[in-house]
Amino acid sequence: MKLKRLLLLLLAALMLAAAPAGCAGTGLSDAQAGQTSPVQPSAAQPPAGQAQQTQTQDADSSRADSQETRSQEAAGETYIFTDSTGREVELPRNIERITPSGPLAQIVLFTLVPDKLVGLAADLTEEQLQYMDDRFRSLPTFGHFDAGTFNLESVMLAAPQVVIDIGQSSPAMADDMQGIQDRSGIPTVFVQLDDIETMISGYATLGELFGAEEQAQKIIGYISEKIVSVIERAAAIPEADRVSVYYGQNDGLTALIAGAIHTDVIDFAGGHNVADIEQTIRGGAAEISMEQLMLWNPDVILFVPESVYGEVGSLPEWSRLNAVRDSRVYEVPSGPYNWMGRPPSVNRLVGVRWLANLLYPDIFSFDMAQETRDFYKLFYHTDVTDAQLSELLGKSTYK
DSSP, rough: OHHHHHHHHHHHHHHHSSOTTOOOTTTTTOOOOOOOOOOOOOOSSSOHHHHHHHHHHHHHHHHHHHHHHHHOOOOOOTEEOOOTOOOOOEESSSSSOEEEEHHHHHHHHHHOOGGGGGOSOOOHHHHHTTTTGGGGGSSSSOTTTTTTTTOHHHHHOOOOOOOEEEEOTTHHHHHHHHHHHHHSSEEEEEEOSSSSSHHHHHHHHHHHHHHOOOHHHHHHHIIIIIIHHHHHHHTSOOOGGOOOEEEEEETTTTTEOOSSSHHHHHHHOOOOOOOOOOOBBBTTTOOOOOHHHHOOOEEEEETTSSSTTGGGGOOHHHSSHHHTTTTEEEOOOSSSEEEEEEEETHHHHHHHHHHHHHHHHOOOHHHHOHHHHHHHHHOOOOOOOOOHHHHHHTSSSOO
């Protein structure tokens, strides 16, 4: 049933690419008059001081300018966009300046319209920046709405045409987005894009929203040809023939459990996550004992980067596990983001092909060096060097 939904969504996305703007079903319609919601006070308390007062005045001025611009745009240069929460928001038809409200939005926008970002939701590390254009070093960081660090005054000074959140929905999402819009005067929208299904529909929506249909369709094509096809083939593997997998972090005895968004790559690749247990740690994890791991005795063990991957071979208690004895212990590639999740975004796509090849090399005989080059060129707009390939794949390929 899930595979049928994937194929239907793919067909809908391809039809959307060919449809004219403003057609039914896309969330777009012609601009229309509406009531302006009253501005609500921010819950954040501004720090005292003249510098802050000046910044606030500048932000107020930016908000007024932005509202005046949108009033001018209303005469035929805007339209009504219905976001994934059902909110109707008036947006410019030509959007060139965008602010993400969280890390997932930042990643997705980087893959689609990197030149339109006016700031970041999260600082980038040196490891991440090696895969990105140098201009991202100088962009301001606005913070993350969900973490309570989103600096609205800094956002307003940057004068984006839209603030966008992308990722998993929540019951409070519509109110959260409306709150940002009311306090800043900047149109604020949410687009759901958190699993393979919503990646297809989400990229189609975002491509039309930002005039990046060509890049969006390339990404949708990648998902269709390289990811949906793997999921279909992996789903046909009999349960008795599936490779059992344990995915751990920290000291190795913190399990990433089955059913969590950070482990769905295992399911997509046809593996069986042995940690089918209740979550005891936020983020889809649970503490386990070595005795429990020995009872599971998985065929393959995966570790989050910077955990105990380099140590388990010399630890007596680990050496009794089949995966360790058979040298089937791997560290998940990471750069600029983890291929399994954390954050659970587009990086998981190449992770599906990597893990399918790792678990079933006879079925999925991919050239992972070329696969990595292709993915990074399309999604991160960069040519991966031999040194970067070695770093990404050196601890994570079939031995």
